[in-house]
Amino acid sequence: MRSTRLPAVLGSRYGPLLVVQSAANLLLAVWLYLEYTHNPFMQTYVSTVWAAIWPETTIGISVAIVAFVTFAYYRRKHAESLIARLGSKPKLEDLEGPSNLARLDVCPFCEITLRPISEGRLQCRKCRRYFKSSLPKMAA
Numbered sequence: 001m002r003s004t005r006l007p008a009v010l011g012s013r014y015g016p017l018l019v020v021q022s023a024a025n026l027l028l029a030v031w032l033y034l035e036y037t038h039n040p041f042m043q044t045y046v047s048t049v050w051a052a053i054w055p056e057t058t059i060g061i062s063v064a065i066v067a068f069v070t071f072a073y074y075r076r077k078h079a080e081s082l083i084a085r086l087g088s089k090p091k092l093e094d095l096e097g098p099s100n101l102a103r104l105d106v107c108p109f110c111e112i113t114l115r116p117i118s119e120g121r122l123q124c125r126k127c128r129r130y131f132k133s134s135l136p137k138m139a140a
């Protein structure tokens with residue numbers, strides 16, 4: 001799954017707005033930093049405020065990171081299982097690549113690799129469901 005979201009956003013009609021907003025944010029951040037380094041009153045203000053809000057800020061950032069990672073992982077796993085379900089109707093081009101073999105031999109309920117019990121028959125190690133092999137029988 002290729003992620004071409006950022007260039008797509010930049011190419012859309014919101015692209016110029018996004019660039020201008022990013023530039024404005026960067027400019028304001030630089031200005032804030034310069035003000036902080038040169039203004040002793042702002043330094044005391046920032047240290048006072050930071051001492052009061054740092055636990056909430058740390059927790060908030062941690063929660064955001066965990067949520068983002070969980071979402072990204074779930075999305076990837078969901079997309080893979082969707083591909084596996086779509087790939088259960090075997091196409092010739094799907095069967096040719098050796099990397100696709102593992103994807104077809106996965107229990108659609110548990111997402112665990114199936115155990116071959118006889119020719120053309122597979123069993124899930126976890127839920128014990130039986131499956132017909134979607135692969136063609138080997139001539140050799």
Ligand SMILES: [Zn+2]
Binds near residue numbers: 108109
């Ligand atoms: Zn299973």
